[in-house]
Amino acid sequence: PARPIFAGQLPVGLQKISNIVAVSSCKGGVGKSTVAVNLAYTLAGMGARVGIFDADVYGPSLPTMVSPENRLLVMNPEKKTIIPTEYLGVKMVSFGFAGQGRAIMRGPMVSGVIDQLLTTTEWGELDYLVIDMPPGTGDIQLTLCQVVPLTAAVIVTTPQKLAFIDVAKGVRMFSKLKVPCIAVVENMCHFDADGKRYYPFGRGSGSQVVQQFGIPHLFDLPIRPTLSASGDSGMPEVVADPQGEVANTFQNLGVCV
Ligand code: ADP
Secondary structure (H helix, E strand, O other): OOOOOOOOOOOOHHHOEEEEEEOOOOOOOOHHHHHHHHHHHHHHHHHOEEEEEEOOOOOOOOHHHHOEEEEEEEEEEEOOEOEEEOOOEEEEEEEOOOOOOOOOOOOHHHHHHHHHHHHHHHHOOOOEEEEEEEEEOOOHHHHHHHHHOOOEEEEEEOOOOOHHHHHHHHHHHHHHOOEEEEEEEEOOEEEEOEEEEEOOOOHHHHHHHHHOOOOOOOEOOOOHHHHHHHHHOOHHHHHHOOOOHHHHHHOOOOOHH
């Protein structure tokens, strides 16, 4: 998709990045970080140069979901820039790699931290920077979208009817900022047991969203113990099981972004 019109000056650290993709959700715990990390490794597996920026300052998940040898960000003292850490060929920055974080921060402070981490990082040349957005559609998210020229947004949700209202908010935020929402990922949509498929949270709200807002793609992710276990073990599922059903879904999502 074409880059949206971006009013501000592009921060130096972001100038060599071709595509910046936001992975967003309107609530916490729906699987946003799981999708961001697996999408990043899928794109890397397709041969792209990829970075992940974990903008979830209050609850950074990246340090649990990957296991880089170097778990602390390094500063370049002369240029005063941040050198991202790297794991299996993907560059990454997270507040969780910044040493002792503060548990309590007011909104403007959070925005400042995100801005600094994102724009003073030496990302180098990247085909994709995947941003794991903080959940919700408040000031922090808006500021982030204004600092960074997003190429596209992927919205992660769960199948409940309730989630529909929140997703609509997210889609509206991106549409106001002229960022195209290219896909909705409906996470935890079903599980298989005893040869049957169960839909514990109901069905149909994802397709309602894509129809109503004209979003081109909808992907379903099942509830899978391996997805949760791989998240906890620091080895993304698409890396651990590159031929599996989940990896296949992410391949399809990767082609869209
Ligand atoms: P968010 O970023 O939206 O807060 P996470 O990606 O951190 O959500 O996911 C929350 C928890 O749920 C994590 O422990 C993750 O491993 C688990 N999880 C996410 N999606 C699935 C799934 N489809 N099946 C099983 N566990 C999942």
